[in-house]
Amino acid sequence: MRRSGSTPRPDRRRSTSSAVLLALFAAFFFAAAAWAWAQPPAAQPDLLPPPAEGEGRQGLGIEASHELGDPLGRPLAGAELDQAVAGVAAEIRCPKCQALSIADSGAQSAQAMREQARSLLAAGYTREQVVGYFEQRYGEFVLLKPRARGLNLIVFGAPASIVLVGGLLVVRRLRRRRQGGDEALEPYLQQVEQETTT
Amino acid sequence: MNRKVLLVGLGIAAPLLLLLGFGFRHDPQIVESPLIGKPAPNFRLADLDGNVVDLADLRGQPVIINFWATYCVPCWVEHPLLMEGARRWHGQIAFLGIVFQDDPDLIEEFNAENGSWGPSLVDDGGRVAIAYGVYGPPETFFIDRDGVIVDKAIGAVSPDQLLDVANRLLAQPAEATG
Amino acid sequence: MTSALGQGFVLLGLIAASFGAPFGYVAGVRRSASGLRWTRRLAHVFAVAMVGACGVMWYALLSHDFSVSYVAQVGSRATPLHITIFSLWSSLEGSILFWGLILGLYIAATAIFQRRGHEDYLAYTLATLLAIGAFFTFLIASVADPFAPTPAPIPPDGPGPNPLLQNHLLMAIHPPMLYLGYVGMSVPFAMAVAALLRGQLGATWLRPMRRWLLVPTSFLTAGIMLGGWWSYEVLGWGGYWAWDPVENASFLPWLTGIAALHSGVVQQRRGTLKAWTVILIMITFLLTILGTFLTRSGVVNSVHSFTQSPIGPVFLGFLALCTAAVVVLLSLRIDTLVSEPSNERLVSREGAFLLNNLLFVSLMFTVLVGTIYPIIAESLRGVKVSVGEPYFNRMAVPLFGGLLLMMGVGPALPWGGSNPKLVRRALLRPLPAAAVGLAVALLFGARSAPVLLVCAFAGFALWVTADQGLRPARTRRRREGGRGPLAALLVAPDKLGAYVVHFGVVVTFVAVAVSSSFQREAESTLRAGDTLTLGGYEMTFRGAEQVREPHLLRHQARVEVSSNGRNLGALYPSLNIYPNQREPIGTPAVRTTAAHDLYLTLMNVGGDGSIGLRAIRTPLVAWIWIGVVIMVLGTALCLIPTAAERRAAAPSGAVPDLAASSAGGGR
Structure with missing residues (x-):
């Protein structure tokens, strides 16, 4: 269901599966957001x-x-x-x-x-x-x-933006690993960790 | 010192706290009516004896509509004031009482005991109360000669408000009516 | 006399706390053993003072001493004994006094149970707890003084507590549970402060912290559930959760508390997410204060809020102070908490925990924004708006769905996730279970996408939960054999407990989804002998009677229920009319079965003897409560010390924290 793409090379496969899962999640949230927004326009x-x-x-x-x-x-x-x-x-x-x-x-x-x-x-x-x-x-x-207009947009937009910002932070954290996945980069990684642990 | 944490923390917390502080200035129980400045919804209601009152017939004269009930304590509080007002502006301002979800017998009893300052109109099904957006009794609507709602009181009307709004209503020239 | 005694105890508590707090911080800085001893003594004094103050208040309530203002406010000679006991927390001042009692007990428990194995942090922890205690005793001694003498003349009798709260015994246990949850969050918070001040976060911090976080989270779970149950059994609208601001307020710290429990797992396993766990705990504590503020200030419109009082601004001040302290402390000290280098893949257990935390925090934020938006709108736009159930259902339900999905996917994934073959197998194996869940839902006639998704996710999660929960026992039995099944199950009680909790969550999730989607109702005006039918039930109205009780007039209808000609007995929904209260309060009558509830409410009683009856048939409601009970039992399992902990607790095995923390990798 969630691992449709699998290619022979292990590292490529790994990133494909990550991408698929990420895409699934993104799709899930987009669907959810669409669901939340899909309300017929209100008559004024x-x-x-x-x-x-x-x-x-x-x-x-x-x-x-x-x-x-x-x-x-x-x-x-x-x-x-x-x-x-x-x-x-x-x-x-x-x-x-x-x-x-x-x-x-x-x-x-x-x-x-x-x-x-x-x-x-x-x-x-x-x-x-x-x-x-x-x-x-x-x-x-x-x-x-x-009604989703004016200031009220806060109440719809704020949760969506926190999901987005949080998602970006998670992705950045994962990306950091992937770039520096090499063992030789371990000390460097540690330094990055120290600088960015917040 | 991690400036990022400081800035993000304060950036989220400070506005939130300020807004919560502002929240104290408002009474969560009072909701302002969107009807002020709008034409008063027209209605035709009968009082306990079956006499029909049509709001449209009162055009040209200021009207004070009070939604009340026998079970509501602030309604008892404002009752003498409304009696006094109806007496003072007799023939100048029409006072209409609309009974909010109450038993006619109890109304009858209450009026017999305390006197009444105007017809006690029965709003079967509560449609008029809905049209006026009544949250709960007592609520008082002040309507000018043109049939426009100029003010609204939530809870017992204060003497100052009654006097002030009544004077405003009476100051409006009568010929303004079309 | 009683007033003075009570005030004396409160003052004693205030003195103990306000000396104990600075004392503890100094003892922490100097690492002074005797300073710590004294801090612990002051913590005990604080607890004793709070017990004394509450004891005096209970005495005053039970002896109907109306010279004490709180008794004059909530007491009444006609109130039954048990309700008099509970009325300690039925009104504002008393509830804050009760809060003080619970805080006192938590402080004493921390001082006693953590005296070994947490020495590095204990002075700071107790000092922080006593600082919080100082605020609450100050509140009790000043603006919320329940012991204030009643101005003369002293009334011979009082009005009694709020009728709504007298209606049901659940009201007796719901608030204490909630308070035990709320107040208990102070302990992990104090530990987090201690970790920041100490600048390290080792095993002797993490283990006690998780335990002290688990306890209040579990109380909060029970408290929230009991609140919903009370609402269901008493308020008569057929639901259990209305997204009322005060309900939301109790929900917020629960969400972040659970997020912190999960990030703590990663920290234990991988040594990462240290700072994040600390931040979550601090947010949790701040949310409990925010929740208390919302409940007690009258700033939001809610069934539960106490009336407006000067306590609001004081609480807001405390919230602001705590927030400022937390932000400053975090920005000064957070860089001292160094995590292990993170080496995470998205499709791994670690990645799942990250997504789990993202979902929990997003959910918290959604609920928070929805709860306080009316205040924002009023301040900025000058317009009153409502944010209610339709909003929360739209916004929060998808996030809950995501959580349920993660509850299946996360535990299935291997740590590290570097072996794609393992990952693939882990995710494919539970799929048949998901299909079974889907099929069952389809079989029972579910057609709406959300319910079908929930059932499929639930099937997936159930399989994974059972598989993972039993794994330690299976491994142990395979390796050693011969053990009884129970002993094998308890090899790793914390792991087993965690999955028992997950199981309870799945049960509750499914029950909530099904019950809210398949509710059916009918409403009708009935004369004696008339029958209302709904979903296979025939309800025949057999007449109403009036019962006069000391404080109320009760209209009680007799409704005979039968199903397919089989008589199921009578239900007695009633309407209670209290003097000075217009809207009568209905007490519904509920017939609970495993499959569904039949819920009858009396809408009105006509002068001619007819009644307005509303019948609601809701499937699986009972399973919501059952699921929560399972969660609480699971938490209890988690609290059983593991073999490793038992070894560590033995005096000879006590490890100095420095060694443990460097072994844990903190540098």
Whole structure:
């Protein structure tokens, strides 16, 4: 699985296997990074059309559609709706609780928000529109995963950069050995070691 | 002296510590509303007796909306102040109470005992509270003649804030309304 | 009277620590045997003072002496005896006093158990520990004084501890475990400081250090698990880990502590990574202080945080002081710790350890950034943001996957890795096990890539773990024969223990992956006689009753559970309503089997006798706890002295450290 390349010469083979393992790791992390980043672009709440006037006044309550404009998706129902509700609910923080999402929380406000999400999704609003609706009302605080823009990029970029920097340090350490692998270079190696042990 | 360690160590630690220090200036419990400066979401709600209030009908008049509940202690604290305010600005500012997830019977009981400063509107399903991004009672929204939210209080309203914002709301010329 | 006695003990501790610390450093510099003796005496005095102070507080709690402010704050005559005992750590001031007690016990234990074989470092180690002790006793004596007299009039009764903490007995053992972990990290830290001050790092440093690192890491493991279990059994949302800032805070030092344990293995074997191990230990300690700061300052929004108090700034000051001291000390002295020349290949055991450390540190950093980013965003942008489960799942899960992969690949690889044939065979042999893991997952209907990967990696790791864990025993039996299997197993208890821990980790990993991917739930409003079905279970609501207890009103629903017509008995989820608390606190009812848990929560109780019931069916949850128990048992095995250590511990075999360190190659 992980040693696809093997050539007759032992030292070449060794470096090939290292390269393969390194490549596997790199691929793993690239895939992971891609996975972490692969989120559909979020709709910007303020780009939505202004509230429509004069409809939905018959019943009591409030029409979220006034604030949201036209639905950009198609109406959902059944299992598809359930899944969409669960997806949105997992990303919205329950305002009354601490770290829980409205999917996990049993608080009444969380229940009300789940219901709101359900009716909006059933009416054909997209997932992003619904998440944007809550963000517009409660502020960025309700998003359990910050939007990847502006300063928030720190929270995504910092871990990635530490993996990168750490990886480079490891590679440098290994490279040092490979260059000076000769026995004759032992004293020199020791000196390098002394200078760079940090 | 290993300068590299010193620089890297301080480079990581110092900003972190500074930011943590800054963290003390903020109360983690208070979240500012993104709705300030935005048009107040419109709603149509009935009070306990079935009288319907439509926020749109109140355009042209400043409105103070208070989300409250009988179980919330700060709501009791601010109750006399709101009574006083509703009396002082009667006919000038509309005071609307929206009940946040509470039992109508308890509301009835509370109002009978303490008096009420405005209609107690029932928000079934909590949709209006969601539209206003209410984290928990009490929260008070101040809406000007044009139907724009100009300020918000989290927790019991203070007399100073009520007076200050009410004066600002009343100072706005009435003809500005379209 | 009680107040004065308690304060007296704290003051005694403060004096012992603040004299002991400088005394120990001087004794260390002069290598004075009598100075060391005195430092050890002061360490004992500190421990006795802390035991005394906690004893006085327990006495005050049990005798309901409300003239002591802490008792007036958390005590109540109606509280049951056992909860009164635990209320020592149920609130801020008491928990810091308890912290002092644990620190005292650790200091005394270090002074007693390390008096032989660690002489070169002991004075510095104790001095550092006493310096930390001085800070905590100062804290107890000043801003967090639990013994302060209650201002008159003295109340006849108190409010009792936080209701949430009264709900479950797990709350009694979770905090002490966590504190034992947190506080215990001070010991390896003190040893690391000693190594830097001494400028050498030999075998008489490494062995005790690893042991003293293993103990708190293991407590921390247990503490974190108990916290998750408590959250699962009490909070009623069906999960065990919410990536809450305070949960994360306990996770951070755990990650670096484990990284340090692993880099210590390389150091023991190859004499490399000395400075790195020291740095990791220091980071671990700083993270425990950071975690305590986050928990106790109210700077983050969390279920667990104590209310805002003046302790926050003092703790931040301590954190800043420690960080500055660590950075300066490292930059001055790190060049004295010279490693053996490194001669590593990527595809070798050493290389695997490097990657392991990279993964652990990256994971720690990810969790750290996610935890404190809200504070950063608020300071720089003035906006409140949340960083929660969806973020951590995206960012941390791949790193965990990498760790699981490395747990299989790493131990399979030979040290040095210079023989490509051996390397290839080591990596190919476990592949069938990985295939079996994959096949099992597919058989049970897993289709999502993360779960399939975890199961394949787990199969690989299990094979390697079993192979490596039993290797010393097999070798010994082949060579000597005749021994009983148990004796053979215990030839190298530390190696066996390490692989037992790995085994526990694999179990927990698989359980977490499966339980979080195959959770199913149903929610419905039920009237008496109605049935809710979920995943082969029929749950019939048989009515609710109200139970009035001294401090709460409990709505308890009777739900009969059956599966395919077979009656499985009744479950009683309940909602507890405490006065002055709006949101009722639900106590879920859980039916645990080896295959899955059925978890019932009462969402609400209607006036008409109907209930809102939420049922969650989660597979393999029990195995998460079982895996952690295996990890803790494995750690216990690691603590059994090896044959070599037993020989070394014998007085005649005591080796002076200098010889050992030059034999170890430090130059």
